Amino acid sequence: MVKARSRPGAAATTGAVTLSSVAERAGVSLATASRVLHGSGGRAVGDALRARVFAAAQQLGYVSNGPAQALARASSSVVGLVVHDVADPYFSAIAAGAMRVARAHDLMVMVAATFRDPELELEYLARLRAQRARAVLLAGSGFTDPGYTSRLAAQIEGFERQGGRVALVGQHGVPADAVLPGHREGAAEAARYLWELGHRRIAVVCGPRALETVAHRLDGIREALRGLGADLAERDVVEADFTRSGGRTATLELLRRNPGVTAILALNDLMAAGALAALREERRAVPAEVSVIGFDDLPQAADLHPALTTVRLPLEEIGERALRLILEEEPGYAPRAVPVPATLVMRASTGPAPR
Amino acid sequence: MVKARSRPGAAATTGAVTLSSVAERAGVSLATASRVLHGSGGRAVGDALRARVFAAAQQLGYVSNGPAQALARASSSVVGLVVHDVADPYFSAIAAGAMRVARAHDLMVMVAATFRDPELELEYLARLRAQRARAVLLAGSGFTDPGYTSRLAAQIEGFERQGGRVALVGQHGVPADAVLPGHREGAAEAARYLWELGHRRIAVVCGPRALETVAHRLDGIREALRGLGADLAERDVVEADFTRSGGRTATLELLRRNPGVTAILALNDLMAAGALAALREERRAVPAEVSVIGFDDLPQAADLHPALTTVRLPLEEIGERALRLILEEEPGYAPRAVPVPATLVMRASTGPAPR
DNA sequence: AAGCCTGTGGAAAGCGCTTTCCCATGCGGT
DNA sequence: ACCGCATGGGAAAGCGCTTTCCACAGGCTT
Numbered sequence: 081m082v083k084a085r086s087r088p089g090a091a092a093t094t095g096a097v098t099l100s101s102v103a104e105r106a107g108v109s110l111a112t113a114s115r116v117l118h119g120s121g122g123r124a125v126g127d128a129l130r131a132r133v134f135a136a137a138q139q140l141g142y143v144s145n146g147p148a149q150a151l152a153r154a155s156s157s158v159v160g161l162v163v164h165d166v167a168d169p170y171f172s173a174i175a176a177g178a179m180r181v182a183r184a185h186d187l188m189v190m191v192a193a194t195f196r197d198p199e200l201e202l203e204y205l206a207r208l209r210a211q212r213a214r215a216v217l218l219a220g221s222g223f224t225d226p227g228y229t230s231r232l233a234a235q236i237e238g239f240e241r242q243g244g245r246v247a248l249v250g251q252h253g254v255p256a257d258a259v260l261p262g263h264r265e266g267a268a269e270a271a272r273y274l275w276e277l278g279h280r281r282i283a284v285v286c287g288p289r290a291l292e293t294v295a296h297r298l299d300g301i302r303e304a305l306r307g308l309g310a311d312l313a314e315r316d317v318v319e320a321d322f323t324r325s326g327g328r329t330a331t332l333e334l335l336r337r338n339p340g341v342t343a344i345l346a347l348n349d350l351m352a353a354g355a356l357a358a359l360r361e362e363r364r365a366v367p368a369e370v371s372v373i374g375f376d377d378l379p380q381a382a383d384l385h386p387a388l389t390t391v392r393l394p395l396e397e398i399g400e401r402a403l404r405l406i407l408e409e410e411p412g413y414a415p416r417a418v419p420v421p422a423t424l425v426m427r428a429s430t431g432p433a434p435r
Numbered sequence: 436m437v438k439a440r441s442r443p444g445a446a447a448t449t450g451a452v453t454l455s456s457v458a459e460r461a462g463v464s465l466a467t468a469s470r471v472l473h474g475s476g477g478r479a480v481g482d483a484l485r486a487r488v489f490a491a492a493q494q495l496g497y498v499s500n501g502p503a504q505a506l507a508r509a510s511s512s513v514v515g516l517v518v519h520d521v522a523d524p525y526f527s528a529i530a531a532g533a534m535r536v537a538r539a540h541d542l543m544v545m546v547a548a549t550f551r552d553p554e555l556e557l558e559y560l561a562r563l564r565a566q567r568a569r570a571v572l573l574a575g576s577g578f579t580d581p582g583y584t585s586r587l588a589a590q591i592e593g594f595e596r597q598g599g600r601v602a603l604v605g606q607h608g609v610p611a612d613a614v615l616p617g618h619r620e621g622a623a624e625a626a627r628y629l630w631e632l633g634h635r636r637i638a639v640v641c642g643p644r645a646l647e648t649v650a651h652r653l654d655g656i657r658e659a660l661r662g663l664g665a666d667l668a669e670r671d672v673v674e675a676d677f678t679r680s681g682g683r684t685a686t687l688e689l690l691r692r693n694p695g696v697t698a699i700l701a702l703n704d705l706m707a708a709g710a711l712a713a714l715r716e717e718r719r720a721v722p723a724e725v726s727v728i729g730f731d732d733l734p735q736a737a738d739l740h741p742a743l744t745t746v747r748l749p750l751e752e753i754g755e756r757a758l759r760l761i762l763e764e765e766p767g768y769a770p771r772a773v774p775v776p777a778t779l780v781m782r783a784s785t786g787p788a789p790r
Numbered sequence: 791a792a793g794c795c796t797g798t799g800g801a802a803a804g805c806g807c808t809t810t811c812c813c814a815t816g817c818g819g820t
Numbered sequence: 821a822c823c824g825c826a827t828g829g830g831a832a833a834g835c836g837c838t839t840t841c842c843a844c845a846g847g848c849t850t
Binding site: 108109110111112115123124125126129148150151152153154 | 827828829830831832834835836837
Binding site: 451453454455465466469470473474478499500502503504505506507508509 | 835836837838839
């Protein structure tokens with residue numbers, strides 16, 4: 081005896097409008113409806129049928145089923161974007177650039193925030209892989225954590241074997257296409273500029289040391305100073321967390337520890353804003369007594385008081401280039417590295433060292 | 436005669452690791468593997484098998500197929516977030532709040548930027564619908580455009596019939612759960628504050644009039660002034676585009692048109708920053724000659740010079756509440772409206788009117 | 791000792807779509 | 821007039837997963 085089985089598959093079969101209902105209504109086969117409504121698959125469809133199908137879809141209010149499409153095609157129309165923090169203007173700028181490119185390719189963007197946790201980054205990469213994202217842009221910098229690199233490499237490899245592409249901002253020590261911002265050179269230029277202004281007591285308000293970006297920027301400063309015959313003492317480097325309030329606290333600490341400092345190099349603009357605030361609290365004139373340089377040139381840098389001298393990074397362009405790299409080139413395949421130079425923007429927060 | 440058909444379905448069948456390969460390797464059925472690796476579906480699985488399956492998945496490097504899961508379950512693990520512009524700090528703050536909630540629910544977030552184009556907003560809503568997003572947060576304000584409302588309502592209805600939920604920030608004239616920021620009241624409070632300080636020539640640097648948010652804020656000012664027996668003349672309102680440079684230009688225009696103005700109310704902080712810049716260029720002292728008030732209280736508002744008096748909106752909280760609204764309540768269903776009050780933050784950019 | 795749950799495992803029917811193969815046309819070439 | 825041969829349309833086999841229904845053990849009741 082054959083018993084009628086009720087829907088083994090799941091799904092609320094509440095008269096959902098599917099391709100087959102459209103086909104039925106238009107009096108054509110499923111195949112034809114598919115060819116008309118979604119990419120034709122290299123096949124032409126007659127005008128009459130074509131019009132009938134469109135009309136039917138319209139009347140029924142048909143909305144295609146993305147997951148089903150992705151399953152059948154074995155590729156979704158989604159790209160992933162992994163950042164440290166969406167509220168950080170550094171990352172929103174990169175995101176804006178990337179999203180422009182995604183739009184041009186008609187792709188949706190999934191954004192994930194890791195809050196600088198390597199584990200979370202890896203987790204999100206895996207989830208994006210599960211979502212069959214076509215490409216993923218790792219916009220946060222890499223971590224200096226040793227175990228991290230190999231696990232990241234493994235994830236990336238798995239992802240690419242699956243047909244996805246990965247782009248990096250900054251070089252994470254793994255083979256993948258990358259955009260390389262000139263952290264080192266930009267930082268070096270800032271340091272040399274300060275030196276030329278006569279500053280000999282230069283301190284650094286540093287970001288989280290676990291970040292590759294921070295290491296690069298710090299190295300740039302170190303090397304520049306060394307090239308000038310000077311040296312960056314450990315006690316002139318205070319670590320903060322890339323936020324304004326972290327920068328303020330660190331600067332206060334710095335001033336206490338080392339009151340003779342005449343120049344502060346903050347490793348991002350947010351912390352530079354905090355440094356400026358701390359200096360104001362401590363009644364130290366900028367730039368008469370202390371010069372301040374930031375990094376990134378966020379839109380708000382020019383509105384700080386005094387207007388912030390900073391190392392400019394074309395962030396939107398970085399996001400754009402990175403995604404282009406993997407979306408617009410066939411996977412034919414040798415990882416590329418595109419350098420993006422940083423430039424020093426001189427404004428009012430720097431001046432000659434006091435004597 | 437039966438001919439062997441070669442893979443009618445698509446997909447690179449390159450030894451992809453699927454659930455069934457895991458099951459095979461573990462020596463269990465597909466059903467068991469599914470129950471172990473993905474939600475058990477209310478069913479228990481013995482410990483021995485459970486362990487075997489995990490081990491097999493581990494060894495094979497199994498990554499689940501999200502689209503397939505979404506198809507079978509008729510629901511994805513994605514939420515959508517539609518904003519005007521990701522680089523605008525107003526929206527990044529909302530996004531940050533929303534993403535926190537999404538993370539707590541273990542959901543991925545698809546972000547779309549409309550650049551204030553109603554058509555694009557509708558398009559993205561449709562695409563999110565196609566992606567079978569579980570929920571969508573429309574974080575940009577609504578448009579005053581007449582046709583828009585009914586089309587939006589239709590989209591939302593279709594989306595909800597499909598099992599999705601929609602939340603709005605601001606009331607778009609459609610029935611859906613919404614978080615309602617106190618645009619009107621906050622703006623009114625700012626206007627009254629200026630009035631109390633003795634200002635009688637108050638001008639407004641307005642945002643795009645097509646936005647509901649702008650209409651509300653403007654109305655708040657109008658009503659407050661009317662309540663005080665004054666009136667906001669059309670010539671004292673200049674429209675800009677919510678950017679810093681737009682604010683600057685508009686303020687310059689305003690100053691030319693109406694040199695006697697003693698207070699400027701900018702409808703967001705970005706434009707207030709531009710106003711401050713314009714005033715500086717024109718050598719008008721703030722607040723001695725002209726007072727300035729902004730709106731939103733972005734993190735950078737306190738760093739402007741002088742520190743900006745502004746109407747604070749708890750943006751992260753707004754994003755958080757909005758997504759909570761639809762994710763954490765059963766669809767049992769009467770649209771809720773959660774008001775979120777704005778508060779005036781007095782800083783240094785406002786002072787008594789000059790006499 | 792017979793009857794029954796209860797707890798576990800498996801078979802298989804879809805979810806909605808893409809795409810391959812095959813078939814019916816209508817057409818021009820020789 | 822006959823034979824290809826494009827051309828456009830349809831049938832159907834999956835894509836990888838979830839979930840329903842069934843089967844079968846054991847451990848309990850009565």
